[in-house]
Amino acid sequence: xxxxxxxxxxxxxxxxxxxxxxxxxxxxxxxxxxxxxxxxxxxxxxxxxxxxxxxxxxxxxxxxxxxxxxxxxxxxxxxxxxxxxxxxxxxxxxxxxxxxxxxxxxxxxxxxxxxxxxxxxxxxxxxxxxxxxxxxxxxxxxxxxxxxxxxxxxxxxxxxxxxxxxxxxxxxxxxxxxxxxxxxxxxxxxxxxxxxxxxxxxxxxxxxxxxxxxxxxxxxxxxxxxxxxxxxxxxxxxxxxxxxxxxxxxxxxxxxxxxxxxxxxxxxxxxxxxxxxxxxxxxxxxxxxxxxxxxxxxxxxxxxxxxxxxxxxxxxxxxxxxxxxxxxxxxxxxxxxxxxxxxxxxxxxxxxxxxxx
Amino acid sequence: xxxxxxxxxxxxxxxxxxxxxxxxxxxxxxxxxxxxxxxxxxxxxxxxxxxxxxxxxxxxxxxxxxxxxxxxxxxxxxxxxxxxxxxxxxxxxxxxxxxxxxxxxxxxxxxxxxxxxxxxxxxxxxxxxxxxxxxxxxxxxxxxxxxxxxxxxxxxxxxxxxxxxxxxxxxxxxxxxxxxxxxxxxxxxxxxxxxxxxxxxxxxxxxxxxxxxxxxxxxxxxxxxxxxxxxxxxxxxxxxxxxxxxxxxxxxxxxxxxxxxxxxxxxxxxxxxxxxxxxxxxx
Numbered sequence: 001x002x003x004x005x006x007x008x009x010x011x012x013x014x015x016x017x018x019x020x021x022x023x024x025x026x027x028x029x030x031x032x033x034x035x036x037x038x039x040x041x042x043x044x045x046x047x048x049x050x051x052x053x054x055x056x057x058x059x060x061x062x063x064x065x066x067x068x069x070x071x072x073x074x075x076x077x078x079x080x081x082x083x084x085x086x087x088x089x090x091x092x093x094x095x096x097x098x099x100x101x102x103x104x105x106x107x108x109x110x111x112x113x114x115x116x117x118x119x120x121x122x123x124x125x126x127x128x129x130x131x132x133x134x135x136x137x138x139x140x141x142x143x144x145x146x147x148x149x150x151x152x153x154x155x156x157x158x159x160x161x162x163x164x165x166x167x168x169x170x171x172x173x174x175x176x177x178x179x180x181x182x183x184x185x186x187x188x189x190x191x192x193x194x195x196x197x198x199x200x201x202x203x204x205x206x207x208x209x210x211x212x213x214x215x216x217x218x219x220x221x222x223x224x225x226x227x228x229x230x231x232x233x234x235x236x237x238x239x240x241x242x243x244x245x246x247x248x249x250x251x252x253x254x255x256x257x258x259x260x261x262x263x264x265x266x267x268x269x270x271x272x273x274x275x276x277x278x279x280x281x282x283x284x285x286x287x288x289x290x291x292x293x294x295x296x297x298x299x300x301x302x303x304x305x306x307x308x309x310x311x312x313x314x315x316x317x318x319x320x321x322x323x324x325x326x327x328x329x330x331x332x333x334x335x336x337x338x339x340x341x342x343x344x345x346x347x348x349x350x351x352x353x354x355x356x357x
Numbered sequence: 358x359x360x361x362x363x364x365x366x367x368x369x370x371x372x373x374x375x376x377x378x379x380x381x382x383x384x385x386x387x388x389x390x391x392x393x394x395x396x397x398x399x400x401x402x403x404x405x406x407x408x409x410x411x412x413x414x415x416x417x418x419x420x421x422x423x424x425x426x427x428x429x430x431x432x433x434x435x436x437x438x439x440x441x442x443x444x445x446x447x448x449x450x451x452x453x454x455x456x457x458x459x460x461x462x463x464x465x466x467x468x469x470x471x472x473x474x475x476x477x478x479x480x481x482x483x484x485x486x487x488x489x490x491x492x493x494x495x496x497x498x499x500x501x502x503x504x505x506x507x508x509x510x511x512x513x514x515x516x517x518x519x520x521x522x523x524x525x526x527x528x529x530x531x532x533x534x535x536x537x538x539x540x541x542x543x544x545x546x547x548x549x550x551x552x553x554x555x556x557x558x559x560x561x562x563x564x565x566x567x568x569x570x571x572x573x574x575x576x577x578x579x580x581x582x583x584x585x586x587x588x589x590x591x592x593x594x595x596x597x598x599x600x601x602x603x604x605x606x607x608x609x610x611x612x613x614x615x616x617x618x619x620x621x622x623x624x625x626x627x628x629x630x631x632x633x634x635x636x637x638x639x640x
Binding site: 045220224225226227229230232233236237240241243244245246303304 | 433434437443445450451452453454458459462463464465467476477478479481506509522
């Protein structure tokens with residue numbers, strides 16, 4: 001048939017020679033020489049992690065001068081341990097914020113999962129591994145509930161997770177009877193994330209190593225799989241993504257489910273970190289995780305950012321708090337400094353997002 | 358031309374929204390190798406018509422045939438699987454993704470071997486190379502920029518990416534909804550050139566536009582929609598813009614100047630006959 005013939009030909013016929021990248025074809029011109037501000041804008045626009053990386057290096061540099069013991073391996077190891085839980089929650093929060101959502105329930109999911117793990121094994125005699133897996137299951141189920149409410153009922157993520165924050169936290173109080181479960185009653189597996197091994201003189205917890213591994217896995221998934229592209233596309237412009245053939249609801253749901261699982265993993269780390277399971281733990285974890293994401297250069301408006309930025313963000317907060325303490329500064333100035341950082345980070349993000357004319 | 362089967366044909370499409378009849382028995386044909394413009398005043402049913410043809414809406418009544426075979430498209434994905442690609446007016450691309458990612462969005466190729474099947478790794482090189490080839494084929498890109506974020510492109514260039522995507526994956530036809538609506542004069546010109554090149558490369562195009570000069574510059578035939586039906590099919594060679602607008606707005610009733618004959622010819626797939634009839638009428 002003629003049309004089939006034509007269709008076949010389409011692949012073979014080159015574009016008309018005369019009409020190549022001529023003046024009328026919209027070839028992309030190289031960026032012209034521009035001012036310094038514009039060039040910085042371009043660099044930050046192309047790579048949003050450069051900012052947080054520079055801030056982290058600067059902070060380390062300053063504190064290594066103002067506090068003698070700051071650079072000691074022991075102290076650096078402590079910072080990483082302190083960052084372990086929030087850093088892990090930050091991975092979950094990054095995924096959600098990349099889809100232009102927000103999750104206020106990450107802390108509640110984490111605590112609920114940790115209590116389930118601890119109580120099942122300590123009180124009900126469930127073996128450690130099974131208790132751990134059930135805890136992961138609880139976190140995943142919480143994420144599924146969030147995801148279904150967001151994708152099926154089309155409620156704003158802020159409202160959904162504000163609601164589930166309270167629901168999950170109440171369930172946690174109910175199940176735990178508001179009692180802390182001691183580490184000595186738990187199997188070793190649940191406490192294992194707080195155990196350390198020696199690397200030279202430095203003690204490193206298995207939990208911090210797992211956290212870094214988690215960052216690696218999620219960074220790979222975001223940068224190198226179709227799913228990762230879809231997460232960005234959905235956060236960028238959900239309707240455009242849908243019309244491009246991305247199953248947006250499925251992507252968003254998968255992100256909330258995965259975030260729930262990661263929160264449960266953070267719950268496991270939390271038990272190792274505080275060597276117990278407390279229903280009141282992690283009260284500031286929600287906002288801390290959002291802080292790490294924002295300082296790490298991920299845009300609250302979705303579609304822009306890197307998970308490794310969140311690691312930098314969490315480390316910046318950790319370094320700042322630790323360094324200020326080491327330098328003998330009153331604790332209240334830590335909050336002051338973190339607050340300023342958040343505002344600066346978002347202001348920079350707004351500036352970066354401005355697309356050049 | 359007489360024996361050519363339309364690539365896409367619709368007969369008696371009806372679509373009601375409550376009491377509102379958006380389409381009241383509309384017909385439609387698209388032939389191989391042509392740019393068919395669809396024009397119509399607001400409320401004439403051209404959006405609904407296009408939604409029916411792109412799978413975004415299912416008509417209440419009527420038939421759609423693709424290459425002479427009756428088809429049912431329940432959603433845009435099914436239409437796409439049949440080789441119908443649509444570029445939507447404003448929602449064309451994902452700004453923060455690069456050009457190659459945008460081109461392959463929703464159908465990314467995986468790397469060969471275990472990297473692809475187990476680790477689900479994207480074949481980034483293939484994406485870049487293919488994207489570059491498609492963009493170069495359509496003459497809209499200098500090669501080194503394929504990794505550029507789409508938001509750093511101008512509006513016309515973004516539209517170019519969207520059109521290139523449709524042209525790259527559309528095996529049967531491409532539907533463009535108001536591709537020049539948001540663009541300046543110069544950029545519109547470039548997009549129109551691009552549309553003509555898509556056709557010249559062998560892919561028929563349905564162009565929905567409000568912009569009469571653009572329609573008359575690039576279209577081979579013009580489908581005029583009015584009050585939920587096709588009232589006429591004209592060509593830029595035989596009709597002036599004013600005449601087309603007159604038919605579109607109802608200032609000239611179809612039939613008065615023999616337009617039904619034109620429609621009749623068009624229905625017989627007889628572009629030349631259409632032109633001849635119109636010439637005779639004009640004399």
